[in-house]
Amino acid sequence: MCHKTVQDSSPVDFYIGICGEKSTIGKPIETLKSGIMGNLAGTEYDSFGNDSKTGNLLNDIMDIDSNFDLKISSVSCSASLRKKDSTEEKDFVQGIEKFIDAMQGQIYTAMFIAEPISNNELSQQQNGYQQMYTNLSKFEKVSLQYQEGESVSIMESTTEGLSQSLTDTLGYSNTQAKFASNSNTSSRATSESSSANIGFLGMGVSTSISQSITNSNSRTTGQSNSNSQSTSKATSNSTSSSDTKGQTITTNSGKTLQLETLNRPVKDLLNNIDLQIEKLERGRTYGLFKYGAYFLSSEEDTAILAANTYKALMIGDNSTKETTAINIWKETEQVNLLKEYLIRGRHPIFTNDTHGLLYDATILVDGLTLPVHMSLPFKSVVGLPVLEHVRFGRNNQSISSKENEINLGNLYHMGSEDTTQPIVFDKESLTSHMLVTGSTGSGKSNALYQILNELNRQKIPFLVVEPAKGEYKNIFGNKEGVNVFGTNIRKSPLLKINPFKFPDDIHVLEHIDKLIEILNVCWPMYAAMPAILKDAVIRAYESKGWDLNYSVNKYSTPIYPMFSDVLQQIYNVMNTSEYAEEQKSNYIGALATRVKSLTNGINGQIFTNREIDSEVLFDQNTIIDLSRVTSSETKSLIMGILVMRLQEYRISQGGMNKPLQHVTILEEAHHLLKRTSTEQSTEGANVIGKSVEMLSQSIAEMRTYGEGFIIVDQSPNMLDMSAIRNTNTKIILRLPDVSDRDLCGKSANLDDEQITELARLSTGVATVYQNNWLEPILCKINKVQSDDNIYDYTPPELNNRVIDTVIDSTEVLKMLSERNYSSIDEWNNAIVSMLQINHLDLKLQDLVVNSVIKRSLKTSQDNLLYQNWLKYIKEQGRAI
Incomplete structure (x- = not known):
């Protein structure tokens, strides 16, 4: 990996490469790309491949300033992490961006090269270290021990004994013998003897029998008897005495002295060997590399400064365990030789003329430490912006048929769009309504354009009520089958609608209640003003021939009142009331002024009996442009009347749990669904809050008729909570305000990190969530291509x-x-x-x-x- 600056204020160029055998270089490159995208998803890079561009690129990297001789410095040091509690900043302080910032204004090239070591070489080094450790360990400690001892023993013994013996002996012996012989020279002889001894202390008996047979030619017979008896008596007396006494006294006295000598140089050497063996063990798991950092510059001071700056950045708590070295080469011949190695991504090899040994200016680094040496910037630097991203879900959880899909865009993960993962949702989910929110310029309008295109593709009609900008008519107004109505007759056909008209299936009193609620939202009212206004509206209907009980008009063609009729009835109501003159004057001034404003000017043109058919407004593709209306009250009133008329039209059509039939988009919905306080005032009930709640409930209930609402606003904090709560699908684009993020993020099941990420979303990137999804996902919304043509309208002569x-x-x-x-x-x-x-x-x-x-x-x-x-x-x- 290397980075380069070519002039004092130029951005830094970063290059990452891989070396290998020519026949296999293709696969390592793909592995490198996969590794970068796997660990740094969203990274944008240019790939040079294997063609001649690579060689030219390497030459350009080495060619810093052809007007001066090149100088090369190198650093051999082992990076060691610093403890966070030992630094002022509690974050990682050894990022390469520190080096880049320190070298700002210098012209240089930095190259970081790591060559892997094979397992065989690793084993050889480990065996060598282990053998060295064994040989040195005996010299680590020497122990000497000296001991003295003394013992004394004394003993005396005396023995006495007494013995007496008495013996009597009686003996008896009887011997008999018989013999015979004949002429055949056969003879037989038998001998038997016995004896018995009886003494005073014991008795003994013995018997002996012997027989002999001899055959001869003569026969001889004979017999003999012999008897003997003996008696003896002996008496013996003996007296002895023994007396034994013993005593032993032992006294020990000793001294021990033990001396241990520690050979500190050997101990330090053994500790370093331990560290090397541990590094080699880690290398078996994470890989082991020969690493070196090289800095090229036309200025010797710059090359040395870069080497020392890099060394100071890398050293940490354990860097003292290994030797650190800085080298500098400035002779042209040496530099040219080194460049031949570096341009190929190899470490220069040096030789010792005396011993013929080969060595290089590298140090062994394991795979855990190497990322510190060769890291990319953790923070943005000139030439390389670094953006942090939070992980979102990556599985589109919508299950729908192809023909019912609404395609919003593609999955967006860690700053990169995944075109293989389209984000779709079932169009029927729109009947549960949608919330789209995002700040100005975040891509909110484009998201709605994409949704409208998808609805148009599936033949679902739409109504767009746009109180600001007026861009929808430019995007869709020139298309066939799209109606556009506005408030300026020179720019579009005029919107005409009668707030007092209603379908036959709706009761007149129901309509009156809804109309009064809408007026309560648009106008600030207090005390008895809502009741007086309602009384005037009722009288206006009665003056046009309406029977309020049965909701019928006495004319064959029903006549509906206008705001001018209501204005006249306000005076009539107050003239017949019992209010004090001052109160009458206040009420007339407050109500009559507002109602009269609806009978003249642009309002007088819009609120008319000659209205546009409901089928055109609510069953066809229609855009209502209110962007030229300056009064927010008037915008709110028109939007409210349109929603009321839409609800009544859908009710009159009947049905229940219908599939999606129509979609209404309410831009800048806070004009109608504004957030209000829930507290009661001394002047009366919270009229505005109750009215907004009624409107929100009406929108929520229209889903049964197949009507879907898309509520759009820049700030969800300005919307009533029910507008957020009653929407199943949420599309959240960039929201800088923290209160907006918290409110909308919590409703979309975002965690704290994801909520913070909402402030950093790129234009056109949105968080999408539906209530039945496991987790929210990020979506890069498709860019809608438009011809930038202004809506073409010719006003009538x-x-x-x-x-x-x-x-x-x-x-x-x-x-x-x-x-x-x-x-x-x-x-x-x-x-x-x-x-x-x-x-x-x-x-x-x-x-x-x-x-x-x-x-x-x-x-x-x-x-x-x-x-x-x-x-x-x-x-x-x-x-x-």
């Missing part, structure tokens, strides 16, 4: 708008002629209500009035009634 208005007036007249009017006031009220459908400016109001007049001549039977109505309607038209 004024003449076309006039024609549309005339056509609209025909529709108005048709609605007016469906019933009979009993008085001019009733007719006037109907005309005024119809004019409010479009909220036209004064010129267009005149056109509508004239158009209706012309078409009403056939139906007007009373000319006086017609003249009075004409005068009244013109005044009313200009007053609206």
Whole structure:
């Protein structure tokens, strides 16, 4: 491994190579690459392979400054780790980045070469050390011992004895003998004898029998008898005495002196041999290498400085056990010879002319210590950024068929994208809703573009409500089958929706309650303001012919109130109330001002009876751009009304536990689902908090109708907790704020290290988690390619708008002629209500009035009634 700087302020270039036999070099290179990626996943590098580029690269590494002679220094030292408690910093302080920082501004090349030692050579060295240890161990210690002793013994003995003996003896003997012989010279003789002795102290008996047979030619017979008797008596007396007495006295006295001499040079040598043997034992497991560090520079001072700096960095607590050496070569001939070795990644070999020995400037290093010598920087340096990554899950746990998959991107592990591991999830999981969060520029919009592309591929319609930026229409607005509505008629078709309209299956009182809750979210209200507003809305419905009990309208074509009707009813409610004049004034000022703001300007154009069909908004691909609305209250109101109308539309369609039918994306969702305090105030209940809770619950319950919500916001801390809690899938991009990370990280089952990692995520990298997954994973979201074309929209000409208005007036007249009017006031009220459908400016109001007049001549039977109505309607038209 080597690194090089080519000028004073240039970044450091790092090179890692491997040497081997030419026939097998390919496989070691692949092993090296695998080792780097296995241990330093996410490392980015350029591979030079085996071609001629490698040779040119090595020559370039050696060629530092052709204008000066090269100087080479080397360091032979064994690295030793320093104890953390002995350093000021409690982190690793021996990283090579310290060396690089110290050499900043110097031009040099540093080469670190490690050659492996074979097992046979390792065994030979180990046997040599063991034999040397055995031979030296006898000289380690010498012991001398001196001892003196003294003993004294004294003994006396006396013996006395008495003995007496008496003996009587009686003896008796009888002998008989018979014999015979004949002529055949046969003879036989038998002899028997016996004796008995009886004494005073004992008795003895003996018998002897003998027989002899002789055959001869003569016969002889004979007999003899013999008897004998003897008696003896003896008496003996003996007297003796013995007296023995003994005494022993022993006295010992001694001195011992022991002397031990330790041969310290031998002991130190044995300790060093022990360390070498331990290193060789570790080498059997972790490998053993001949290691040397070489520094090349055109300046001798730079080469020496690099060698000493590197040595100072490597030495540690146990470095004193081995010899450390620094060498310098500056002669041209020597340098050229050394370069031939170094350019091939080999240690230079030297010889001793006197003894002919070969040696090199290396030291034995085991595999545990080698990484300290040849480490890559632990911290970023100029030319090599170092990033820390936390491990996430690596298994995509989604089980779904190919046609139901939503492809988000690829697995991202330790800073590197794994294109072989796509990250997918089942589209049906969107019915349990999704949260997408991340700071500005983290890739949040691109993630949503990718999801929309996948939904479009699977023919799932979507609704995007975008309160900021307005980029969705540029990405998808020009595609076929995508509707775009906004708030600026010159940039897109105008969004038109009536907050007071609802489907037939919805009861009017249900709709009123929901509408009031939405207004509570958008407007700060206190005390009796919500009740007064609700009373005014109810009266507005009643004024349009609604029976609140049965939720029916008295007209064949139901007429719905507008905010102008509510404004009028606010005055009526307060005029009939019993509040004090000051309170009436306060309430009218607070409520009437807000409601009136919805009857003019851009709000007056949006909130109209001539609305866009619900099928277009909620069953087709639709983008609603609210980015040009400056008031956050208005944005919240429009978003809330859209969610309310969507829920009512889905309820009217019916069904239960449907598969995914439609997806709604709420950008900047804090406008609608804002975090509020749960505490009650002295002015009344926590109206905003209750209203947000109602909206969140409505969103959560829409899953049964096949509606999926994607809630998007830059800061999860601004969202109501229910919006985070009720989402099954979470896509979390970079979050710099610690409170955002903690809140969102805990909800996605992240540990503390992973939560901290959220602040360091690269653009387009997100943490993805679903509630049924074992662990969160990192995903590199696919980059959505766009043509960067601005949404193409041509606003209609004024003449076309006039024609549309005339056509609209025909529709108005048709609605007016469906019933009979009993008085001019009733007719006037109907005309005024119809004019409010479009909220036209004064010129267009005149056109509508004239158009209706012309078409009403056939139906007007009373000319006086017609003249009075004409005068009244013109005044009313200009007053609206």
